[in-house]
Amino acid sequence: MLALGSDILHVKFLGGAGEVGRSAFLLDGSRKILLDYGIKIDGDTEYPLHPGRVDACIISHAHLDHSGFTPSLYAEAMPTAFATEPTMALAELLIEDSIKVHKRKHQNPHFHRNNLRTMLNRYVPCEYGKGHEFGEYNITMYDAGHICGSAITCVEKMDNGRRLVYTGDFKMENQLLEQGARAVKSDILIMESTYAVREHPDRESMLKRFVDDIREVIDNRGIALVPVFAVGRAQEMLALMNKYGLIEHTFFDGMAKAATEIVDRYPGYVKNVGLLQGAIKKAMWVETQRNRKHALEGGGIILTTSGMLNGGPVLDYITRLNKNSKIFLTGYQAENTNGRRLMEGKPLDIDGKEFRVRTPFTAYDFSAHAGKADLHRFIKDSSPETVICVHGSEESSTALAEELKMEGFDAIAPKVGDVATVEF
Ligand SMILES: [Zn+2]
Ligand SMILES: [Zn+2]
Structure with a gap:
């Protein structure tokens, strides 16, 4: 049964589920909000599935597996992009370079430089901790501690206070230039699981x-x-x-x-x-x-x-x-x-x-991702009902979801093309 004021929300996994690369998760609600739209660049480029209509695109950080295909959204439509300023500046650099690399390999990047310009000209610069209203939602980014400008994003439904949090790539341990992330409270948590079965060395x-x-x-x-x-x-x-x-x-x-x-x-x-x-x-x-x-x-x-x-x-x-x-x-x-x-x-x-x-x-393992213990620490402090494990190998995401189920969470490790239904 639905909690008072809650609706059903479909979350579509267009990429980055059961794999690392081409992260793309669509919140298919009253407004269509895309969480990242990246490419996979090992060997030949792989693209995420087509999202259909998109009203907003949230870019968690500049790495191409999260940002690389966002310009393609501007070929026919004008979704609102949300990102921190360093994320957008760094994404511009990496996307420009990826256009060059595609050209050198005689491959088609499937978007035009003009599309990138359009996105850069009409995005909403986000600061950590400051909310932005978007339809019935409030969108707030928090420091993810992964790279400069990286963000954990909370999409809150204003009428009932339900919170969907998307971690993007994150790290809780301090790096020299990055303050480690802190957990963000959530009801539904979409979390990276790159290192769900492994701990980093001291x-x-x-x-x-x-x-x-x-x-x-x-x-x-x-x-x-x-x-x-x-x-x-x-x-x-x-x-x-x-x-x-x-x-x-x-x-x-x-x-x-x-x-x-x-x-x-x-x-x-x-x-x-x-x-x-x-x-x-x-x-x-x-x-x-x-x-x-x-x-x-x-x-x-x-x-x-x-x-x-x-x-x-x-x-x-x-x-x-x-x-x-x-x-x-x-x-x-x-x-x-x-x-x-x-x-x-x-x-x-x-x-x-x-x-x-x-x-x-x-x-040497200088990873900028949370290791196994920190993934669990984040979940404990975030205290969601539902955890959706993405951005990890099939083995890694599935192992995490199984462990979480044993601990009483509603947890899944979807694959590309799957649709999850959550109460939001
Ligand atoms: Zn990254
Ligand atoms: Zn990534």
Whole structure:
């Protein structure tokens, strides 16, 4: 039986359910609200299902698996987009780059640059904790602690106070530049479950090993090559090098530079902003071939994109490292990427040619996602009736939903194309 004042709400899973990538969840109520509209970019691009009419699109954060297909919504309609300012600025950078990458691969991005412009010109800039009325709903974003500008979104139905919370990607533990997220009270919780079956290693001791490992390489005149994602990891790594006295040895190259300049424009969204600003001043920004040659002389650290070795200057560097060098993977390496090939001991694919890496490599887990215990902590503090587990492998999301059911929650792990019915 429906609680007083409640209606039935259909939640449609257009992508990002039982998988990581192309996040897209439609709240099919009196207003059609789309939570993220991303693409999946391992290998050939995969797109979310078509949402039909959309009145609003909430962009949780800039990563392309959440923002990458939002411009396509503006080809025929004018939905209202909600995002924080850094999210929109960083999304613009990443979406522009993805248009270029599609063109280079002779693939169609399925939207036009004009659609992106339209979205940028008519979005509602959100600040953490400040609500926006939209029809019978109130939409409020909270800090998700994942990357600069990332948000947990609460959609509240104003007549009955029911709250649907969408976490996007989040992290509760502090990072150097990100304040960890706090749980947001909910009745219905749509939650990422990337690490539902795994705990991250202890950050402090891992940091120490990482820094010692880097020092050893540069003391031996090798190059410590650190591939980074442009948004998030690049800035964290800069701050880290600054904090541990390594920034004077750090070269900074690739799209990570443009992303860092954007983050620097939003100091209110950065914890320890001085650490980042100092790093920006002290690192050596690679602007010319001469700078790049200097970086390759050895005895230094090179932070560069792309994080999964699928393009960018990192592929040039990787073929030119000296024998004392080492590669430091600092993030998730998706299937069908060069990063994954490296981890599996397979040759890389560089412009269609095979390249076998002789340089040793090591992987560190600097994940910006909540680990298993924090996912459970979030749920406990959020105290929902219903938990919908998304943004995780089928194994991961299902395991979480099963555990939650044992604890008495109404929990599901939907698949793409499913529709859930909730009381809202
Ligand atoms: Zn993300
Ligand atoms: Zn994501």
